[in-house]
Amino acid sequence: MTTRHVLILGGTCEAAALAGRLHAADDYHPVSSLAGRTGNPRPLPGEVRIGGFGGVEGLAEFLSSRRIDMVIDATHPFAATMSRNAAAACDRIGLPRLRLERPPWVQQANDRWIEAEDVHAAARALPSDARRVFLSIGRQELAPFAARPEIHYLVRMIEPATKPPPLPRHELVLGRGPFHAEAEQGLLVRHRIEFVVSKNSGGDATYAKILAARHLGLPVIMIKRPEPPVGPCVETVEAALGWLRRHRT
Numbered sequence: 001m002t003t004r005h006v007l008i009l010g011g012t013c014e015a016a017a018l019a020g021r022l023h024a025a026d027d028y029h030p031v032s033s034l035a036g037r038t039g040n041p042r043p044l045p046g047e048v049r050i051g052g053f054g055g056v057e058g059l060a061e062f063l064s065s066r067r068i069d070m071v072i073d074a075t076h077p078f079a080a081t082m083s084r085n086a087a088a089a090c091d092r093i094g095l096p097r098l099r100l101e102r103p104p105w106v107q108q109a110n111d112r113w114i115e116a117e118d119v120h121a122a123a124r125a126l127p128s129d130a131r132r133v134f135l136s137i138g139r140q141e142l143a144p145f146a147a148r149p150e151i152h153y154l155v156r157m158i159e160p161a162t163k164p165p166p167l168p169r170h171e172l173v174l175g176r177g178p179f180h181a182e183a184e185q186g187l188l189v190r191h192r193i194e195f196v197v198s199k200n201s202g203g204d205a206t207y208a209k210i211l212a213a214r215h216l217g218l219p220v221i222m223i224k225r226p227e228p229p230v231g232p233c234v235e236t237v238e239a240a241l242g243w244l245r246r247h248r249t
């Protein structure tokens with residue numbers, strides 16, 4: 001049976017799980033791609049490459065030169081540029097591409113969500129008397145919150161950034177999921193947090209802060225996902241495996 005080369009655009013638990021399943025199969029060769037944002041990524045089964053491709057052009061060149069047969073875009077729901085580039089490069093050279101994106105979280109009874117279109121809207125959504133805010137949105141999009149210098153921010157990221165966050169009053173807390181609701185509740189109480197700002201990432205690994213906010217009755221500014229590119233999209237690793245089987249021929 002011919003081996004199919006599958007590029008998995010990764011950085012998520014789903015991408016890692018899919019790489020494991022394909023690596024264990026005889027007839028697939030998975031190549032996982034990471035952006036290289038964290039210095040110490042978790043080990044992945046199969047071949048791994050790290051770093052940007054150089055836009056649509058660079059990705060199209062990579063796909064052709066490495067004779068990739070299929071692309072699974074399993075990047076984070078907020079990695080919109082990579083998803084857009086993957087769609088454009090695959091369209092250009094006629095490769096099948098699938099978006100694997102876990103479902104978003106849905107507001108439950110007792111949640112107090114304020115939905116925001118993007119990070120800028122999230123910063124604007126903080127009321128004028130807000131003073132202590134937990135920013136759990138990664139390290140790349142903190143700048144809009146500098147427009148509210150009177151707020152003390154508790155900023156969580158996986159590892160320290162090369163430059164300190166551009167926020168006059170802040171404290172860093174480092175951590176990589178999965179997080180647990182009791183510990184998250186303790187963190188919010190200890191830092192006297194009034195608002196949580198979160199991306200609607202979905203999944204279990206970072207849901208504990210939402211549970212903790214619900215339990216404490218705290219409002220969450222929930223940033224909506226960007227629209228994925230047009231094309232087939234599934235929510236689970238199983239469904240992605242089914243799609244790959246259907247596209248083998």
Ligand code: NAP
Pocket residue numbers: 009010011012033034035037050051052053054055056058059074075076077078079080081082083085137138199
């Ligand atoms: P992005 O804004 O969509 O991508 C910016 C650039 O980074 C891309 O144009 C590409 O560079 C490079 N890149 C991104 N993902 C890549 C991948 N998997 N392999 C190779 N190059 C990649 O993405 P981002 O928000 O910076 O996210 C970067 C990575 O972190 C993604 O893999 C994503 O799954 C993960 N992540 C993101 C978030 C988030 O909230 N954004 C959260 C958790 C994890 P070139 O144009 O040079 O190819």
